[in-house]
Amino acid sequence: PALRADVVTIFPDYLAPLRLSLIGRAARTGILDLAVHDLRTWTHDRHRTVDDTPYGGGAGMVMKPEPWGEALDALVPAGADPRPRLVVPTPSGRPFTQAVAVELAAEPHLVFACGRYEGIDSRVAADAATRMRVDEVSIGDYVLNGGEVAVLVMLEAVVRLLPGVVGNPASLTEESHAAEHDGLLEGPVFTKPTSWRGLDVPPVLLSGDHGAIARWRREQALERTRRVRPELAPAPLEGRGLEGLT
Ligand code: ADE
Numbered sequence: 001p002a003l004r005a006d007v008v009t010i011f012p013d014y015l016a017p018l019r020l021s022l023i024g025r026a027a028r029t030g031i032l033d034l035a036v037h038d039l040r041t042w043t044h045d046r047h048r049t050v051d052d053t054p055y056g057g058g059a060g061m062v063m064k065p066e067p068w069g070e071a072l073d074a075l076v077p078a079g080a081d082p083r084p085r086l087v088v089p090t091p092s093g094r095p096f097t098q099a100v101a102v103e104l105a106a107e108p109h110l111v112f113a114c115g116r117y118e119g120i121d122s123r124v125a126a127d128a129a130t131r132m133r134v135d136e137v138s139i140g141d142y143v144l145n146g147g148e149v150a151v152l153v154m155l156e157a158v159v160r161l162l163p164g165v166v167g168n169p170a171s172l173t174e175e176s177h178a179a180e181h182d183g184l185l186e187g188p189v190f191t192k193p194t195s196w197r198g199l200d201v202p203p204v205l206l207s208g209d210h211g212a213i214a215r216w217r218r219e220q221a222l223e224r225t226r227r228v229r230p231e232l233a234p235a236p237l238e239g240r241g242l243e244g245l246t
Pocket of ligand 1: 137140
């Protein structure tokens with residue numbers, strides 16, 4: 001397979017949507033080797049306990065280190081080369097972006113550790129770092145109940161980048177955030193009919209003039225990006241060193 005992905009969670013059913021659509025087909029056709037594991041497999045007490053109260057006090061519960069340690073020992077062979085990447089979804093992680101998705105899609109083996117409650121005992125990441133590259137990642141500035149939905153988001157973004165998953169590879173370079181379009185947002189799109197409920201398709205798109213169409217799309221992308229995500233829009237040319245040419 002192009003990618004092996006292991007997901008460890010106390011709610012394996014939360015990952016059921018991975019059987020559907022493009023990711024499901026990638027798993028069935030062997031592009032993706034996906035396994036979802038129940039963390040409680042690696043507990044040994046009668047109640048299959050995975051959490052405990054936090055040292056130092058505070059609200060909520062913290063995931064115990066022992067089941068996580070055993071899970072990662074089982075999933076990551078000692079001396080694995082290259083060292084697999086351990087992705088830990090957490091609101092305190094680095095932002096997940098299209099560039100991170102591209103990075104992860106280039107890895108042969110990803111392990112996702114879904115925390116619940118107030119998070120996982122920090123020694124788990126410290127111990128894992130001896131044999132894995134630990135990557136704490138946030139999918140946005142809001143709080144989820146656990147990492148499961150974040151893993152669904154990240155896997156969908158990553159798996160569609162694997163060769164053979166998306167039917168037309170050009171779709172991947174023409175979309176929002178694509179490096180080929182300087183990370184701009186995609187502008188509006190249209191299909192038939194040319195006129196609908198009094199609204200017309202912009203005539204340039206019907207002109208057959210590919211240069212004019214490309215320029216119009218670039219303008220639309222820039223306008224939209226400046227309006228809804230100004231921080232993603234390129235800085236104006238002034239002050240970017242043209243004066244250095246004279
Ligand atoms: N787990 C809980 N909230 C999260 C977030 N915003 N991103 C990633 N993982 C999370």
